Amino acid sequence: MIIGVPKEIKNNENRVAVTPAGVYALVKAGHKVLVEKTAGLGSGITDEEYRSAGAAMLEKSSEVFREADLIVKVKEPLESEYELFKDGQALFTYLHLAPNRPLTEALLRKEITGIAYETVQTADGALPLLVPMSEVAGRMAVQIGANLLQKYNGGCGVLLGGVPGVPPADVVIVGGGIVGTNAAKMAVGMGARVTVLDINASRLAYLDDIFSGRIATLYYNEFNMMTIIRQADLLVGAVLVAGAKAPKVVSEAMVRTMKPGSVIVDVAIDQGGSIETVDRVTTHDHPCFERHGVIHYSVANMPGAVPRTSTYALTGATLPYLLQLANLGPERALLEDHSLLSGLNTYRANLTCAPVAEALGKEYVSPERLLVSFKQAS
Structure with missing residues (x-):
């Protein structure tokens, strides 16, 4: 799988979604990691550190979005990034969709498989990525x-x-x-x-x-x-x-x-x-x-x-889930890990997170129901 790591563009957002350790683990597992140049500088991570870990460095975020199967971010995409989505692409980040109708509509329009850090929930109710x-x-x-x-x-x-x-x-x-x-x-x-x-x-x-x-x-x-x-x-x-x-x-x-x-x-x-x-x-x-x-x-x-502290704290928690998504593919990973499935907010133009659907007055569709066709085919 090709994993893309664009530079964050939210005001004074200096975190980055993957560290060199994460790049190393993904590349070792057989995946290709594309990182936008200078994406890690705000967290004290140089482009050379990413290259040494096995990443390919790209000049522009548009190139990262164009080539990647799975986009990994820290914060929700901003309006200028909506047009960069590829139809059917997977996105793994904080989404916070309940108060954000424009982003929700963009994800649904592009049929993005949107997995939100903040709703990944374990059987005991814990929110490990939040x-x-x-x-x-x-x-x-x-x-x-x-x-x-x-x-x-x-x-x-x-x-x-x-x-x-x-x-x-x-x-x-x-x-x-x-x-x-x-x-x-x-x-x-x-x-x-x-x-x-x-x-x-x-x-x-x-x-x-x-x-x-x-x-x-x-x-x-x-x-x-x-x-x-x-x-x-x-x-x-x-x-x-x-x-x-x-x-x-x-x-x-x-x-x-x-x-x-x-x-x-x-x-x-x-x-x-x-x-x-x-x-x-x-x-x-x-x-x-x-x-x-x-x-x-x-x-x-x-x-x-405090990006240095925050980046390493966050990526330590997200990397195991990111590896599952890359190694198994999003659909199979979601089916095999119920905590990851709870993070699925949008899938094939459907809202699959009940609280988000309620907040926005939209129809909720069970993610299990949507994924059953994939399960039968596999």
Whole structure:
């Protein structure tokens, strides 16, 4: 199989989808890997390192898309890339289709086999290709929030950990999953007072156990959210419903009650955002806006700011699945691995991810039903 690795073009996106180790493994398995020149530079990987691992380097992304059977990316394709798709091509990347109708329509129109990192799900409910970037984003959320709280950035001038005689800042985290847990780790480590809200009582019990009383846990409901948000210096939105648009768990009325100069970091923005006042996706160039006296940060590719760490964390998780897709071909790999099958969002002009179909008001088609003809033929 010919695997293509184009350079990422999203604003300040310096990650790359395959490292030299991945190239080496794919070439050793008998595949051809095409990498766009300078694709890895943002992550500290040179073209020569790719060549040494066995990759062929191409000048333009259009050449990569034209020649490859399977395109591997980090972030969802942008509009300028839609016209580069080949009919029937396979695509393996973060897609986040629920809030993105134009990309969904483009994938369906070109009959792309679109496999989304964020919906690959194991039998126990884990999301193995979302976890590494959720860990990065969760930790970054607090790091970024602490910086934005500084007065010259428009914040209220609070030091997250306080000092002797002066209390620390209050960090409120909505969602106790991977993002929320990692945000709590950073906030606790920096000395903040931390409260985590979640709807899952067993998850709250788990967090209470692993943090040994160093955080407060609170069951999420509207009343509790209205009460706790008033004391927040930093609010982290960390809510996830796999494949679906993020629910709005913090209303505009709640945001109005926050302290002047407090900060919101909505990590769920790549799925539409979980804070009602976060009504736009920002970029690393212009990451913030102010609403009701509160600083809002809503960059959709947060891990792109730390590409060296993020690239190696992500590709370590994606490579085993990429090898399956290459070695078996997409259809057989999907049939043989149910966790990979759960990642299938589009196939032959059909939407095969129920939460995406629901969010966009489109018909959902079972991927097993679509793949049965392939199974019978083989």
